[in-house]
Amino acid sequence: MKATLDEVTKEALALPSGEQEVLAEKLVGHVVSHVPAAVKRQQMTEVMRRREEVLSGKVTGVSAEQVFQEIQALVR
Numbered sequence: 001m002k003a004t005l006d007e008v009t010k011e012a013l014a015l016p017s018g019e020q021e022v023l024a025e026k027l028v029g030h031v032v033s034h035v036p037a038a039v040k041r042q043q044m045t046e047v048m049r050r051r052e053e054v055l056s057g058k059v060t061g062v063s064a065e066q067v068f069q070e071i072q073a074l075v076r
Helices: 005-014 017-033 037-056 064-075
Strands: none
Touching: 005 017
């Protein structure tokens, strides 16, 4: 019997948080390994552009603490 996405999700969410983290890392690693080279190049170009904006002072960064607070507010 093949498990449905809903069943797998329910089981994954029932795992202890440490195991959820390991599962998430494995899933992200799998997805990232299948990104086409052209997309990876585009992503790196964007990363370098944004890095230069920060280094030049054109934009300012946001603290991780602020980002996490904003995320928490969104998911509540």
